[in-house]
Amino acid sequence: MEPKVIHRVKLTPRSLEVDGKRVAEAVAGESFLTHVYRQRQMDYPKFFKMDVLCKLGFIASEILLETEGAERFVPRADRAVILFNRNSSLNADRTFQRTIADPEEFYPSPSVFVYTLPNIVTGEIAIRNKYHGESNFILLPEKSEEAMNQAVERAFMDGETTSVLTGWLEAVSETEYEAEMKLIMMM
């Protein structure tokens, strides 16, 4: 038994790739994440409340799990969600900082502050899919495939975990982001 990549999704501001094939490209004038959401007719209004890191993780995981084609939204604890990036929740942090920067206009926003943790996106994916298994967010100083593979191997050491939704998920602004998400199974 060893971990095998079953499907992969790559999502950048320019294009969406599924299992190495380009399936959508950016169009002028609309956020690409919103474009994919509408094109795929996803029906999840909470999407519009999310920060960019969560939107990116949501879209990438939806496409990955649609590609898997298994029955969805059945409560389970055998799938872990382990995501990585370098800059944590930098975009939400900068947005929140702007709400407290000026003492004359000091309005710290709870709806922004909740997104100032990188692992919120693992929570969004767990909630959407009713995943009660392990979830974790790991920061790495660089995008190291080796470090990510090691962390996935460690996740499989939990006796209940049989698959891992994992990958690199970085969004430093509304227009600069990268998701490389994989579904890995022990087989």
Next chain:
Amino acid sequence: MIVRKIGENIVSPLGFSVEENFTALMSGRSELRRYESLWNLPFPCFVSLIPGAALEAELSKEELTGRCASSTKFEKIALLSASKAIKQSGIDARSGRVVFILSSTKGNVELLADEKTDFDRVTPANTAKMIAHHFGNPNLPVTVSNACISGLCAQIEAFRCLMSRQYDAAVVIGADVLSPFIVAGFQSLKALSDEQCRPFSANRKGLNLGEAAATVVYQVADDNSDGWRMLAGAVRNDANHISGPSRTGEGSYRALLSVLGSSKLTVSDLACLNVHGTSTLYNDEMESIAINRAGLNAVPVNAMKGYYGHTLGAAGVLETLLTMRAVEEGKIPATRGFDELGVTNPVLVSSESFDTQK
């Protein structure tokens, strides 16, 4: 093979070693206090801060003053705590068989107040890199940023790194400092109490925040080695709400069941449960439900937020170390701030410390 603790340290407002902190804890001390307008914030808050002068004195003793001349408080406490624990453990931190694991929720986020800040310095991933580099360690460090449970997740990562023989020793550092960013954020969520926090109490009003760094060094060892061992760890998700706990304590309950199962321990083996006990209405209620669902309501419970406040990424490491130290002395520490039980499911929490035979 087993995983055992070989080094430890706590840097907090109550001292700069596990021993100083344990002594303070058992005498009921705390540096939690009310500030009317800390950092000119337009509301009072009740927090526990590491005093700058005492920190500088400790850095000097550890010969880190020069190294830390332009460091942030977060970098200073993390480095100081790691340095002391590594020294105590006797490991060679330069070895490729050693991994550094940092646990932090917000790291250097206060640097964002300066619009011209270098974003590279804000991410805790790079603080971890700086620390590993300081000790001459060649490996890419792992930083766990998994909210309140980060310190425990980081120890579970260490456990797995060692049991799988990816590495022979792991230095786990938990650290967070407070800033207007963090205090204003928790205030906006209406999670803070402006008086002493009261874990599990009927009149609890919210949490207090605190600063700390805590380090534990784990090593893989032969089955017959002595000392504290880590037996099992589990992380589970509520899959319920991004910022509030499940009303059924789902994630916590599942994690407890998993740990009981894989450690092969029974209720009668347990000296105590050290719980999160933040003193928010929802957290403490959720934990009481999870403890009862897991059949652990006969096990004594203690919560340490009444001494330190919620120390975020440090909490899981800090509270693990102090719980171990207390049980070594045959004690379960008092839950400071607790008065009258105010959760729907019974938990054995006490405002006095008591003896344990386990």
